[in-house]
Amino acid sequence: MHFARTAALTAALTMGVAVASAAPATAVAPAAAATAPAPHKAIYQMTMVQSKQPGQIVNVSGRMYYEWRDGCDAWTTDQKFALDYVYAEQNSTRFNSHYTAWESKAGNDYSFAVKRTRDGELVEEYRGTAKRAKAGVGTAKYVKPEPESLDLPKDFFFPTSHTMSLIRKANEGQKIFNAQMFDGSDGEGAVEVNAVLGPRVDKDASAQIQSPLIEGPARKIRMAFWGADPNAALPEYEMTLTLHDNGVVSGMRIDYDDFSIQGRLTALDAMPAAKCSASK
Structure with missing residues (x-):
């Protein structure tokens, strides 16, 4: 139960962070037409802000570290977080997660771990690759926890191209964006992400820093994440991001059935630009 929730925090930044219904955009090469994101590293303070079932989970708190780099022919992501769950009738628990990903700019190849x-004890591990075929469909191949192949739907997105398409669609005046997205953060394959693209806003009010990276244009993006069950009446969770045009998230809120958690930006630094040859 809580393992899926820690996966949702991974989704917060990798999905556009991790994204009602418009026709899905073609995902074969969305990144080329989108705003170029800014390589950066950030730290977020995670805090429970609402409990819908008092007496069970008393508090959730921790930190998230996020790093995004431009590798000339690919984008790379490195994300770590530690969360402490405090319960009313059992011992508190510390969850740690480390997620890394490599995504080709061509939109056809992806690897994840x-x-x-x-x-302190290992409870989940996923590792594998994904590839898009010329027809737009794809295949994810896991090597951990055990060898397995999953089909990915036509015109699905990988995480960074999904984020960049969100920004581009919002700047074109689109209000709703629906897409299938795969990031490898769990074993379920692609998820459906329904996004409401809100109006322009300043940086998130909860951000505790000043930085040129979050002084530029931003929008509130409200997303609902749907899993593999086609009969589900409600999304697995919802998320609100303050997403800047350069791809930086200056604040987030994740809403589950029984509690909500807020991510406040507490540190942010630009990463060096990649030194790419002219042939790249």
Whole structure:
């Protein structure tokens, strides 16, 4: 139950962070037409802001580290977080997660690795690759926790291209964006992400820093994430991001069935630009 929730924090930044219904955009090469994101590293303070079932989970708190780099022919992501869950009738628990990903700018190749621990013991590990065929469909191949192949739907997105398409669609005046997205943060394959693209805003009010990276244009993006069950009446969780045109997230809120958690930006630094040859 809580393992899926830690996966949702991974989704917060990799999905556009991690994204009602418009026709899905063609995902074969969306990144080329989108705003170029800014390589950066950031730290977020995670805090529970609402409990819908008092007496069970008393508090959730921790930190998230996020790093995004431009590798000339690919984008790379490195994300770590530690969360402490405090319960009313059982011992508190520390969850740690480490997620890394490599995404080709051509939009056809992707690799991922995820490790999650509970109180220092490994509880989940996913590792594998994904590839898009010329027809737009794809295949994800896991090597951990065990060899497995999953089909990915036509015109699906990888995480960075999804984020960049969100920004581009919002700047074109689109209000709603629906897409299938795969990031490898769990074993379920692609997820459906329904996004409402809100109006222009300043940086998130919760941000505790000043930085040129969050002084530029931003929007509130409200997303609902749907899993593999086609009969589900409600999304698995919802998320609100303050997403800047350069791809930086200056604040987030994730809403589950029984509690909500806020991510406040507490540190942000630009990463060096990649030194790419003219042939790249």
